[in-house]
Amino acid sequence: MNKIKTLFSATTFALFLASCGGSDLDVAPSGVLTEEQVSNSKNVDALIIAAYSYLGNDHYTAPNFLWPTGNLRAGDAHKGGNGPGDIFAYHALSLYQPVVPDMESFPPDLIDLNNKKWVRNYTGISRVNSALAVIANAPDAIEDSAAKQSELRFIRSIFYFDLKIHHKHIPWIDETMTQDQILLTTNSDLSDQELWDKIAADFEFAANHLPQTQKDVGRASALSAKAYLAKALLYQAYEQNELHQVININKDKLVKVVALVNEIEQAGVYGLFDDYANNFLFESENGKESVFAIQRSLNDGSPDGRGSWPSALNAPLAGGFGCCGFHVPTENFVNAFKTDQQGLPLFDTFNDFNYDKVTDAVDPRLDHTVAMEGKP
Numbered sequence: 001m002n003k004i005k006t007l008f009s010a011t012t013f014a015l016f017l018a019s020c021g022g023s024d025l026d027v028a029p030s031g032v033l034t035e036e037q038v039s040n041s042k043n044v045d046a047l048i049i050a051a052y053s054y055l056g057n058d059h060y061t062a063p064n065f066l067w068p069t070g071n072l073r074a075g076d077a078h079k080g081g082n083g084p085g086d087i088f089a090y091h092a093l094s095l096y097q098p099v100v101p102d103m104e105s106f107p108p109d110l111i112d113l114n115n116k117k118w119v120r121n122y123t124g125i126s127r128v129n130s131a132l133a134v135i136a137n138a139p140d141a142i143e144d145s146a147a148k149q150s151e152l153r154f155i156r157s158i159f160y161f162d163l164k165i166h167h168k169h170i171p172w173i174d175e176t177m178t179q180d181q182i183l184l185t186t187n188s189d190l191s192d193q194e195l196w197d198k199i200a201a202d203f204e205f206a207a208n209h210l211p212q213t214q215k216d217v218g219r220a221s222a223l224s225a226k227a228y229l230a231k232a233l234l235y236q237a238y239e240q241n242e243l244h245q246v247i248n249i250n251k252d253k254l255v256k257v258v259a260l261v262n263e264i265e266q267a268g269v270y271g272l273f274d275d276y277a278n279n280f281l282f283e284s285e286n287g288k289e290s291v292f293a294i295q296r297s298l299n300d301g302s303p304d305g306r307g308s309w310p311s312a313l314n315a316p317l318a319g320g321f322g323c324c325g326f327h328v329p330t331e332n333f334v335n336a337f338k339t340d341q342q343g344l345p346l347f348d349t350f351n352d353f354n355y356d357k358v359t360d361a362v363d364p365r366l367d368h369t370v371a372m373e374g375k376p
Helices: 002-019 041-055 067-074 088-093 108-137 145-167 179-184 192-209 222-237 251-266 276-280 331-335 364-368
Strands: 077-080 238-240 246-249 326-329
Touching: 041 108, 041 145, 067 077, 067 088, 077 088, 108 145, 145 192, 145 222, 192 222, 192 238, 222 238, 222 251, 276 364
Parallel strands: none
Antiparallel strands: 077 326, 238 246
C-alpha cells in the first residue's frame, strides 16, 4: 500500500508541475547563445577565435607537439620518465611490438591516451562546423564571409590532418551534415585518397580566399594555407594500400608541392634568421621562420591557460628542475649532427661511433636542440 501511495503522490506532483503557468517554469537557459545572436560579423569572429583556441587545448597526454608519435616512433628519442610504466603508452609507441585489436596486451591508459587525442580533435572540428553553419545560414549578415569561412576551414583541416596521419581512416564530418547523418558516419565512408582530397580542398579554399599576410598574429594567411596544402599533398602523393605500403607515387601532386613552395618563398614573407637561436627566444616569436604557430597564453580567462602543456614533462631531471625527464634524445639522433671538417653531414659513417663533444665537428644547431652536460 505504501508503494501505491508514494506512486500516487509522485504522479500528482508531476501533474501539478505540468499545470503550472509557463511564465514560472519556462526560463531561458543562461550561458547559451541563439543562432540569431551570433549571426553577425563580430560574434562570428568570436566563434572563429574559439576554434583557434582549441588548437592550444592539448596536453602531454594528447599533444599537438607530436614527439610521442613522431620522435619516439622514429628512434630519435627515448620516452624517459620514471621507468616503462610512467605513461606506458609512450613506452609502447617506441617498441614496435604488435598491438592486438582488443588491446588486451596493454593497460587501459593506452586506450585513454589515444581517446583523448581523438576526442580533442573532433571537439575542435565541432567548433569549426558550428561556426561554418552560422555563416552558411546568414551569409549576407557576415562581412568578408569567404575569408571567415577560409580561416575556419584551415583550422578544421589542421585537426583532420592530425587525425589522418595518426589513424589513416577517419569519419569525415562537416557543417552540411544533419545529426542523423553524423550518427551514421563511419571511418570507411571515404577512401584513403578521398580523405586527403577533402583535407586538401579545405587548405586550397583558404589559400584562394585569405590575404597573403594577416595583421593579427596567429591568424591563418594564404601563405600558411599554401604551406599546409603542400604538406598534405606531399603525404597524399605517396599512395598506399591497406597495408600502408606505397604502391604509386603521384608525380603531378609532387610537382604541385614544388610549385606551392616556390610561391611561398617568392612572396618574401618568410626566410631564415641570421642567428638560429632566434627560433627559441620569446623576443622572436612568430618571426620570419614561423609559417603558422599555435598561440600559447596565460591568464586568458580559462582555468589553466593555454601554456605549452605538450612539453610539460620534458624538462631534464638534471640541473634542479625536478621533473620529469621525458623525451630523451637518442645517441643515433645526436650522431646525425656530426659533420666532416668542411661542415658537411656524414651520411654513411655518422653512426659508426657516438658523438664526442671534444673531438667531433658538429652542426652548431645541435646545441639548440639537445641539452648536454658540459655545454651551455
